[in-house]
Amino acid sequence: MLKDITLGQFFPGNSVIHRLDPRTKLIMVVAYIVALFVAQSWVGYGLLLAFLLWVIRISTIPPKAIVRGLKPLVMILLFTAVLNLFFTREGMVLVDVWIITITTGGVNRAAMMMARILMLISCTFLLTYTTSPISLTDGLESLMSPLKRIRVPVHELTMMMCIALRFIPTLIEETDKIMSAQKARGADFENGSLVERAKALIPILVPLFISAFRRADELATAMECRCYQGGDGRTKMKLLRYHRHDMTAFGCGALLVCAVAVLRYFGL
Amino acid sequence: MRPILEVKDLNYIYSAGTPFEHKALDSVSFRIDRGEFVGVIGHTGSGKSTLMQQLNGLLKPTTGTVWLDGQDIWSDKKLTRQARFRVGLVFQYPEYQLFEETVYKDIAFGPKNMGLSGEEIDRRVREAASFVGLTQSQLEVSPFDLSGGQKRRVAIAGVIAMEPEVLILDEPTAGLDPVGRAEILGNIAAYRQAKNATIMMVSHSMEDVARMTDRLLVLNGAKLAMDGSPEAVFARAEELIAMGLSIPQVTQVFLHLKKMGLNVETVYTIDQAVAQLTRLKGGQCHA
Numbered sequence: 001m002l003k004d005i006t007l008g009q010f011f012p013g014n015s016v017i018h019r020l021d022p023r024t025k026l027i028m029v030v031a032y033i034v035a036l037f038v039a040q041s042w043v044g045y046g047l048l049l050a051f052l053l054w055v056i057r058i059s060t061i062p063p064k065a066i067v068r069g070l071k072p073l074v075m076i077l078l079f080t081a082v083l084n085l086f087f088t089r090e091g092m093v094l095v096d097v098w099i100i101t102i103t104t105g106g107v108n109r110a111a112m113m114m115a116r117i118l119m120l121i122s123c124t125f126l127l128t129y130t131t132s133p134i135s136l137t138d139g140l141e142s143l144m145s146p147l148k149r150i151r152v153p154v155h156e157l158t159m160m161m162c163i164a165l166r167f168i169p170t171l172i173e174e175t176d177k178i179m180s181a182q183k184a185r186g187a188d189f190e191n192g193s194l195v196e197r198a199k200a201l202i203p204i205l206v207p208l209f210i211s212a213f214r215r216a217d218e219l220a221t222a223m224e225c226r227c228y229q230g231g232d233g234r235t236k237m238k239l240l241r242y243h244r245h246d247m248t249a250f251g252c253g254a255l256l257v258c259a260v261a262v263l264r265y266f267g268l
Numbered sequence: 269m270r271p272i273l274e275v276k277d278l279n280y281i282y283s284a285g286t287p288f289e290h291k292a293l294d295s296v297s298f299r300i301d302r303g304e305f306v307g308v309i310g311h312t313g314s315g316k317s318t319l320m321q322q323l324n325g326l327l328k329p330t331t332g333t334v335w336l337d338g339q340d341i342w343s344d345k346k347l348t349r350q351a352r353f354r355v356g357l358v359f360q361y362p363e364y365q366l367f368e369e370t371v372y373k374d375i376a377f378g379p380k381n382m383g384l385s386g387e388e389i390d391r392r393v394r395e396a397a398s399f400v401g402l403t404q405s406q407l408e409v410s411p412f413d414l415s416g417g418q419k420r421r422v423a424i425a426g427v428i429a430m431e432p433e434v435l436i437l438d439e440p441t442a443g444l445d446p447v448g449r450a451e452i453l454g455n456i457a458a459y460r461q462a463k464n465a466t467i468m469m470v471s472h473s474m475e476d477v478a479r480m481t482d483r484l485l486v487l488n489g490a491k492l493a494m495d496g497s498p499e500a501v502f503a504r505a506e507e508l509i510a511m512g513l514s515i516p517q518v519t520q521v522f523l524h525l526k527k528m529g530l531n532v533e534t535v536y537t538i539d540q541a542v543a544q545l546t547r548l549k550g551g552q553c554h555a
Contacts, residue, residue, distance in 0.1 A: 180326050181365040184357040185426060186349075186381030203377065206367035210412075 009169075011129045016245055017059035018130045022139025024246040025127050031253045032123050035260045036116055044263045045115050051256055052119055052126075061129050069125045070118065077114055084110040135238070137162035142240055155231025163219070171212065178207050270338050271299035272434060272466050273323060273355070278332035280318055292318040293329070294490040300434075300466060307477030307498070308470045310487030311512040316470045317360070319487065320436050323468070324355035337433075353382055356432030360439050362423030363416065371397075371414070371422050372407040378430040396429035399462070400455045417448035421455065428459055434466040435459065441476065449473075453480060474516045478502065478536040486511070502536045 012018075017025075032048070039045055056063060090105025128136070141158040148154050179189070182203045189200050280293040292315045300306055310316045321327040322334055325341045325348040334341050334351075341351040359365070368374035375396055379389045397407055400421040406414070411422050424440065437456065441449040453476060460467050471477050477484060477498065484501040486494035488511045494501050501508070505515045505523060515523075519536045522544070526532055532548065535541045 177359065178365055180321065181359045181362065182377075183326055184324060184352060184359070185378040185430070186352055187377075188381070203365075203367045207365050211364055 009128065010132050011061055011065065012132075013060050013130065015058055015060045015130070017055060017126070019245065020130075020249055021240055021242055021246045022131050022135045023143055023240060024242065024249050025131055026136075026139050026143060028249060028253045029123055029127050031257055033120060035257045036120055038257070038264055039260045040264050041267075042112075044260050045112065045119075047259060047263070048119060048256070049115070051252075052123060056122075056126060059126060059130050061126065065129065066122055066125050070121060073117070073121060077117060080113050080117060081110040084113050133162060133165040137165070138236070138238070138240060153231070155234070159231075167215070170215070171208070174211055175204060175208055178204050269301060271335075272302045272337055274299040274335040275322070276333050276335075278319070278322060278334070279330045280315075280322065280327065281330045282318075284330075291490050293322070295332075296487075296490075296492045298485060298492060298495055300468070302433075302466055303460075303464055304483055305460060305467045305481045306469070307481035307484045308468060308487065309472070309474070309477060309484060309513060310493075314487040314511075315490045316487050317438055320357060320438055320468070320470060323434070323436060324357045325349075325351040326357070353378075353430050354432055355434040355436060356427040356430050358424050358427045358435070358437045358440060360442060361420075362427075362440075363419035366411040366419060366423060366426075369410060370408055371402065371411050374411050374422060375407075375425045375429050378426055382430060392429045392431060393425075396425040399428055399459050400425045401451060417444055417451070420444065420448075421452065424452070424455065431463065432465065433463075434468065436468045436470075438470045439472065440469065441471070441473065449476070456480075474502075474514055474519075478516045478519070486513070498536050499534065503534055 032052075035048060039048060056066065085102060085106045086100060088103060088106035088109045089101065090103055091108070092104045093101060094104060094107070095102040131139075137158045140161070141154055144152070144154045144158070179187075183189075187200060187203055189197065191197075192200070276297045278293050278296040279291070281289060281291050283289050294315075296315075296319065308316050308319070318327065322329055325334070328342060336347075336351050336354060339347055341347050366374050368377065372393055375393045376389050379392045384392070393407070394404075397404075402418070402421060402425065406418070411419055414422065420440070424437070427435070435456070440452050440456065444452065456467060456469070457480065459465060469477070469481065481498060484494070484496065484498050485492060486501060486508070493511065494504065494507075502515045502519050505519065508515055514520075516536050518538055518541045519534060522532055522535050522541065526534070530548070532544050535544055
């Protein structure tokens with residue numbers, strides 16, 4: 001059950017997308033999100049969707065994996081769609097019952113918002129699916145390094161993020177184990193009232209917290225033993241360097257953003 | 269006599285449909301009689317832990333059937349829940365699952381979930397505590413103030429308190445010192461004798477399984493590779509070594525002696541070795 005959580009999961013592979021510099025991918029994701037908000041028409045969305053599908057195809061990530069990742073978002077999607085459907089008063093009135101008014105503008109807006117959220121989430125999934133957590137944080141650190149000038153502890157922040165990402169699967173596995181152990185003693189997590197079910201979480205949360213603290217302690221000791229002392233003067237084993245395919249990617253990204261902007265200029 | 273546990277053609281696949289898919293169990297079948305002490309050995313990742321979780325209904329087999337006392341545990345929701353209580357499962361490093369304020373409350377968690385009366389819970393908690401050698405005063409302290417070995421015994425008592433007919437232990441002595449190991453193994457034997465319970469024990473210590481069990485299941489690459497008495501299994505030393513397992517040290521010594529031409533039988537416990545050596549000293553030695 002918990003194994004289905006795909007947050008931050010990495011699908012190892014050797015496609016062009018996998019081999020792109022993490023900074024390129026991060027910038028591309030930001031550019032794509034900007035393009036999503038610039039686009040105002042179905043033509044623009046169509047273009048963006050085609051681009052996304054093309055990238056998913058060459059990334060060799062199974063489309064199933066992306067669909068599975070989107071499943072937990074169904075509630076948010078429905079919520080947004082319903083809000084837009086009922087509170088937009090534009091175009092022709094389709095339904096007008098009691099206080100509910102649905103207009104063609106509302107239907108259009110709701111569909112667009114859903115498409116926008118779906119594409120936004122899919123492209124970030126594509127990033128985490130094709131980039132290992134370590135190179136992702138390396139890329140982030142490098143992109144945020146100008147902030148060091150104004151004394152932002154960039155290295156420490158990215159290190160924390162890296163550790164957090166690294167421990168998500170570990171903690172999920174641990175939760176699974178503890179749940180099994182308590183189930184073996186007859187704990188019931190699926191039945192009962194809301195209060196009973198909340199109470200049933202105590203036998204999981206207490207051991208989980210204890211083990212998280214234990215792991216944090218062990219990790220701190222291990223890092224100290226290796227003389228870790230933060231970002232100052234630290235060198236990298238893998239230096240980030242842009243290659244030719246990164247330039248190609250930037251070119252494609254720039255073209256896409258320009259195309260969407262031009263479409264908007266012409267009111268499409 | 270009807271076997272207490274029987275499994276047939278058990279298959280289990282993890283993460284089906286992802287790049288991480290792998291087969292953890294491949295058509296495993298066996299039956300276990302009431303009162304048997306069965307050891308389960310196998311290399312890391314051979315499917316031992318997965319198999320143990322099938323037997324009390326924690327994991328549902330992808331295909332195949334598990335019968336507990338003649339009833340398919342997946343045929344009815346009530347039976348599945350019953351299986352959790354009738355087949356007690358002690359996980360690896362069970363001390364990490366303790367959560368209550370006192371040892372007493374933690375041991376009482378299982379019996380409480382069974383819906384027993386207060387007196388019955390009290391009786392079971394005290395009895396389980398005495399099986400694992402915890403004193404009455406220790407029942408009132410926080411489990412987190414105990415030593416590692418004591419925590420482990422509290423966790424085992426938590427399962428024993430449900431008085432399962434089949435007690436399954438996944439490496440109960442891992443990470444303990446020799447004294448702690450001997451104590452835990454003694455506790456398990458005591459429970460078996462008092463309740464005429466069936467025991468299954470996963471272990472990496474060939475010495476332990478040789479001394480304690482009357483039957484061994486050997487898992488290799490998700491398949492049941494051998495099923496027989498310790499003598500029969502340890503006689504196939506070369507196959508075991510090829511699977512990344514070993515045989516008890518004393519068996520190794522005696523196999524070597526045999527190769528040197530000594531008239532000895534294969535032994536697998538120290539007691540048997542002593543008997544053999546005494547017989548040899550009795551005058552039949554011709555080496």
